[in-house]
Amino acid sequence: MAKHRIYTTSFTSVYPHYVAKAERKGRSKAEVDQIIAWLTGYDDAALDALLATKIDIETFFAQAPAPNPSRNLVQGVVCGVRVENIQEPTMREIRILDKLIDELARGKAMNKILRTG
Structure with missing residues (x-):
């Protein structure tokens, strides 16, 4: 089976789109980073370091230091x-992040986005 083309796209090229979507709706880059940290376990320093590279999306998720078990609550x-x-693990991770950013852009409260209450 051929890999999805998106898997080889650099995370660095996608990240600004997440931030722009959030900011267009009055949300912040810090909130996008908080969502990414919650989902993957990358802290701010690790995320900044990865954004300075051309890490592809598949590797970004595969090397996530602490994937949040509550990510399975995202529907x-x-x-x-x-x-x-979605059965394919990498595509599922991509779409979970997309869904979380969508929720942020729609004005949902951060505790609801992060499934903490």
Whole structure:
């Protein structure tokens, strides 16, 4: 099976789109970073270091230091596909992040986005 083209896209090229989407809706880069930290375990320093590289999306998720077990609570539709029904692990991680950023842009409270209450 051929890899999805998105897997070889650098995370650095996608990250600004997440930030721009959030900022267009009055949210912040810090909130995007908080979501990424919650999802993957990358702290600010590690995220900044990765953004200085050309790490691809597949590697970004594969090397995540502490994938949050609560990420499996993320449900809903992204790009016409239900996140919870995606079987391929990397694509599921990508769509979970997309869903979380969508929730941020829609004004959802951070504790709800991070499934903490």
